[in-house]
Every structure is written in structure tokens, then in C-alpha cells.
Amino acid sequence: MVLADAGAGLRNETGIAVVLGILKQRFGESFQTGEAFRAQHTHTTTYIPGQLPDGVAFPETAGEISEIVRICSEHRVPIIPFGAGTSLEGHLNAPNGGISVDTSRMNRILKVNTEDLDCVVEPGVTREELNTYLRDTGLFFPIDPGANASIGGMASTRASGTNAVRYGTMRENVLALTVVTADGKEIHTGTRARKSSAGYDLTRLFVGSEGTLGIITSIALRLYGIPQKITAGVCPFPSIDNAVNAVIMTIQMGLPVARIELLDTAMVRGVNAYGGLDYPEMPLLFLEFHGTDAFAEEQAVTFGEIATEFDAGEFLWASEPEERNRLWKARHNAYFAGMAMRPGCTNITTDVCVPISRLTECIHETHRDIEESGLLAPIAGHVGDGNFHTMVMIDPNDPEEVRQGEAFVARLNERALSMEGTCTGEHGVGQGKQTSLRTEAGESLDVMRAIKRVLDPDNIMNPGKIFSI
Incomplete structure (x- = not known):
């Protein structure tokens, strides 16, 4: 089984042994070296084989992360940031060992600014935890990658998901960060202001860097008002052509659809079998509309008219939460349905x-x-x-x-x-898509490597990911 070139250098046995001893003495039960802990903190989500770290640290503050990074930096030991473990391209693997830094205990919501529609959270907060906390404020955070990922991990991989067509990705919704860099210093990027012309946009540099430039310790996020009305729909089409052409017309007409998802015929067969559903075995679009009572309904009606132009079957739509969840069940179960096939x-x-x-x-x-x-x-x-x-x-x-x-x-x-x-x-790129990134990025990959060398000269921050050094 082939992985992309590790690009992580040689394993530093002496440095790793020293760091394991220091961290065990300093953090006690908050630092684990058992094989079960290490296996849980490597890559297990897809076929890429796991490469275990040598130890797992569970810091509870940014100061503790800085301390861990300084110790690892002094002895040139790799550091692999860990959020919720839902990444898909080998991001969590430790090709030459090192220390996994699990941020799950840093799960505090530090500030919610309802008037400004933003909040500040620690990296271990998951998107579901954040939205549960926000519910009584009338606000929500819209980025939904499917899994209950951590906000820090979502920022690191520049995640998006089903709502991106209306609300954008993590790139558009992260206002500012605090980050511990490879020398153990904590830096601040950006502010809560909605725009700035001050210097380089370091926030966007770290968003999507996959832990290769530093460990995120807090994130300022945009929030949005919970829509007065949410309607959802499912619509079958005779072909992929018809379904996608309906999507194109929807976007070109400026219809502000919140979600618009496609399942091909093979996936529909799978979700029907897995969930005991009876959707027509043809390409399906799943949609969601947000707005006022009148506007959400108007959007659904307008899409129905568009779908008719492309020979769609019966357009089922609903506004009550239970009915919406029933309609979306197939899309939400797609991963598990695929595995069951x-x-x-x-x-x-x-x-x-x-x-x-x-x-x-x-x-x-x-x-x-x-x-x-x-x-x-x-x-x-x-x-x-x-x-x-x-x-x-x-x-x-x-x-x-x-x-x-x-x-x-x-x-x-x-x-x-x-x-x-x-x-x-x-x-993201991780280990799995490095060859393709070289083709896509071309000479700009040299610029990425140059930035990496400046911020992480010893290549200890999640080495072997995105590109080789």
C-alpha cells in the first residue's frame, strides 16, 4: 500500500525518549503512552494505514500547549495536533513518531458577542456543542462538514460541507486565531473587525495549514441568526445532467438556497437499503431553504418550477423539523450506507x-x-x-x-x-493527495515550502503532510 512521500525526516529516537520522560513527569495522567491511546490518535477513518505517535498529551490550556511545543522543539520531536479524529487524508499519522497533542479538553466557549454576531472558542469545542450552546441566543454557526468535528480541526483543514453554498467555508467564517508556533510562542492573527487592510492575512495562512505551521489555541468565528423558517425538499431527476443543470439554473438565478446536495443512483440504492427508505432509484437532489416564513416557502416554490423544466419527478418538501429530518435521512446516512454496500x-x-x-x-x-x-x-x-x-x-x-x-x-x-x-x-491534502497538489500548485509549492521553513525550521509541526521537505 503506497503513501505519499513522508517528507518527515528520520526518526529521532534519542529526542523522543527524552521528551517522553519529561512529559510523563510534567503531566502525569494527562500524558499517555499506552498502545490503545496511541492507536486512537492515528489515522483510522479510511484505508490509509495508521502510523502511531509515541505519546498522547491532553493539554487544558494554551500555556500547556506552549510548554509541550517548547519541549518538543528543544529536542526536535514531531508534534501532531489532534481534534476529533474525523479527517480523511492521513492528517493524524505520525510517520516518524512524535507526540499527538489532543485538544479535546480545551473545549470552552470563551465569549459570545450577540450584537456583533461572533464568538471566541477553544479548539476542542465541536460544532454540535457550539450550536447547542448558542441555541438560546438566536444565533448559530453554519459550517457542517457532516461529522461532529472540532472547530480547531475544521479551521486547520479549511472545512466546509453542506451549507457552504450559502454561508461559505471556514475560510470565510474565521475572523481571528491564536496559534502556538513551532518555537512555543503564542501569536494572534486578525481581530473581531469584519475587515482589515493591516498587513499580511496570517489568519488565512493558518486556516487550511493542516497543523503544519502551528497549533490553534482559540478561534474567533462569524455567527448568523437562526432563520425564522427552514424548509427542506427532495427531488428526483431522470439523469445527472438534468439534476446538475437544475442546480446551475438555481445558482444563476440567485436563489439563496442554503443546501443543495446530490446523490447518484448507486448511492440512492445504498441509502434505501441501509435506511429502509423508498426513494426512486435515480439521481436525487436534497435541498434546504432558509428565511422568513414567506421567503423560505417562496424559494421552495421557485425551485420546484426550475426542477419541472428539467423533467424532475415529484418534489417533496417539508417545514416541520421531524419531516425535514426524515427527508434528509438519506443524505445524512450516506457514509454508513456506502460502507454497508x-x-x-x-x-x-x-x-x-x-x-x-x-x-x-x-x-x-x-x-x-x-x-x-x-x-x-x-x-x-x-x-x-x-x-x-x-x-x-x-x-x-x-x-x-x-x-x-x-x-x-x-x-x-x-x-x-x-x-x-x-x-x-x-x-485537505494530508498524506493522501500530495502528488496531486504538486500538479495543482506548480511553482507556488516552493512558496509554501519557504513559509514552512521560516515558521518551522526543524520541521516538527505535523511533518509529512501537504508536501515533503
Whole structure:
């Protein structure tokens, strides 16, 4: 099984031994070296094999993170930040050992500024915890990557998800950060002001850096008012062409749809079998509309008229929470439904993003590739912004299947790049997509490496991720 080049240097046995002793003495039970703890803090979400850290630290303050980083820096020992463990491209692996820094105990909501529609949280707060806390304020945080990810991890991978078509990604919704850099110093980037022309935009530099430049210790986020009304709908189409063309017209007409998701026929079959559902086995769009009572309903009616132009089947929509949840059940269960389609196997869950005008073509060519290669690979997508995911089901113990799966993902990435898209819309690069990033970034990869060398000269911050040094 092939991984991208580690780019992490040689394992520092002497330094690791010294750091393990220091951290155990300093943090006691808040530092663990047992194999079970270490295995829980490596990559387990997809087929990429796990590479265990040598120890796991559970800091509770930014000061403790600074202390851990200074100790590791002094002895040149790698540091791998850990949030909720939901990343998909090997971000949590320790290719040459080191210390996993688990931020889950840093889960305090530090400040909510209702008048300014923003808040400040520690990195271990999950998106569900934040929205539960915010519920009584009338505000919510809209970024929903599917998993109950930590806010720190979402910032590190520049996550997005189902709501991105209306509310944007983490890039647009992080106002400011505090970050511990590779020398143990805590720096502040950005302010709570909604715009600034002051200096380099360091906040955007750290958002999406996948822990390779520092460890995030607090995040200031944009918030939004909870919509007065939310309506949801499900609409079948006779083909991918018709479904995506309906999406394109919806976006071009400026209809402010909050979510617009696609399941292809294979995925629909899977979610029907998994959830005991009876959706038509054809491409489906799942939609959600936010606004006032009148405006949310108007959006749904307008989309229904658009769908009719593209030969859609019956458009089912609902506004009561129970009915909305029932309609969305298929989309929410897509990952588990995919896994159930081939019991005992694992998957390569991958994503690409293309300009929406090329989305139909990209999905068509991907379907053709799936058919010719004989793979089981259902598709689900955040089609409102040209992003789709493919679950490639493989037997991890069959080298030929693994090779075929990796080759398919490589072709998918090349296809997206040839259409002026990107090799990853929201999963990140990690270990799994370094080769494709080299093609996508070209000479700008040298600029990324230069920034890395300045901020992390000893290459201790999540080494072996994004690119090799």
C-alpha cells in the first residue's frame, strides 16, 4: 500500500525518549503512552494505514500547549495536533513518531458577542456543542462538514460541507486565531473587525495549514441568526445532467438556497437499503431553504418550477423539523450506507471540486471510469459549489484492489485539475493527495515550502503532510 512521500525526516529516537520522560513527569495522567491511546490518535477513518505517535498529551490550556511545543522543539520531536479524529487524508499519522497533542479538553466557549454576531472558542469545542450552546441566543454557526468535528480541526483543514453554498467555508467564517508556533510562542492573527487592510492575512495562512505551521489555541468565528423558517425538499431527476443543470439554473438565478446536495443512483440504492427508505432509484437532489416564513416557502416554490423544466419527478418538501429530518435521512446516512454496500471492506473517501459549469462533465467521466474499472464507488456531492465525494469500496487486504482504488483516485484528481478545479474541495491534502497538489500548485509549492521553513525550521509541526521537505 503506497503513501505519499513522508517528507518527515528520520526518526529521532534519542529526542523522543527524552521528551517522553519529561512529559510523563510534567503531566502525569494527562500524558499517555499506552498502545490503545496511541492507536486512537492515528489515522483510522479510511484505508490509509495508521502510523502511531509515541505519546498522547491532553493539554487544558494554551500555556500547556506552549510548554509541550517548547519541549518538543528543544529536542526536535514531531508534534501532531489532534481534534476529533474525523479527517480523511492521513492528517493524524505520525510517520516518524512524535507526540499527538489532543485538544479535546480545551473545549470552552470563551465569549459570545450577540450584537456583533461572533464568538471566541477553544479548539476542542465541536460544532454540535457550539450550536447547542448558542441555541438560546438566536444565533448559530453554519459550517457542517457532516461529522461532529472540532472547530480547531475544521479551521486547520479549511472545512466546509453542506451549507457552504450559502454561508461559505471556514475560510470565510474565521475572523481571528491564536496559534502556538513551532518555537512555543503564542501569536494572534486578525481581530473581531469584519475587515482589515493591516498587513499580511496570517489568519488565512493558518486556516487550511493542516497543523503544519502551528497549533490553534482559540478561534474567533462569524455567527448568523437562526432563520425564522427552514424548509427542506427532495427531488428526483431522470439523469445527472438534468439534476446538475437544475442546480446551475438555481445558482444563476440567485436563489439563496442554503443546501443543495446530490446523490447518484448507486448511492440512492445504498441509502434505501441501509435506511429502509423508498426513494426512486435515480439521481436525487436534497435541498434546504432558509428565511422568513414567506421567503423560505417562496424559494421552495421557485425551485420546484426550475426542477419541472428539467423533467424532475415529484418534489417533496417539508417545514416541520421531524419531516425535514426524515427527508434528509438519506443524505445524512450516506457514509454508513456506502460502507454497508460491501460489508467487511473499507473505503477511499475522496473529493474534488470543479467550476459548476464543468460539474456534469466531471461526474459523467467519473461514472464512466467507475464502470470501466469495475469498482463500487457511489457519489454524493455538495453540488451547489461544484464539490462531490466518491466512496471507493476496497478490500484493504487485496493489493490489487488497493492499487486500482489509488489509480482511480489519481485519475479523478487529474480530471478535476484538467477542468480548472482542485484535487480537494474540503478534505485537505494530508498524506493522501500530495502528488496531486504538486500538479495543482506548480511553482507556488516552493512558496509554501519557504513559509514552512521560516515558521518551522526543524520541521516538527505535523511533518509529512501537504508536501515533503
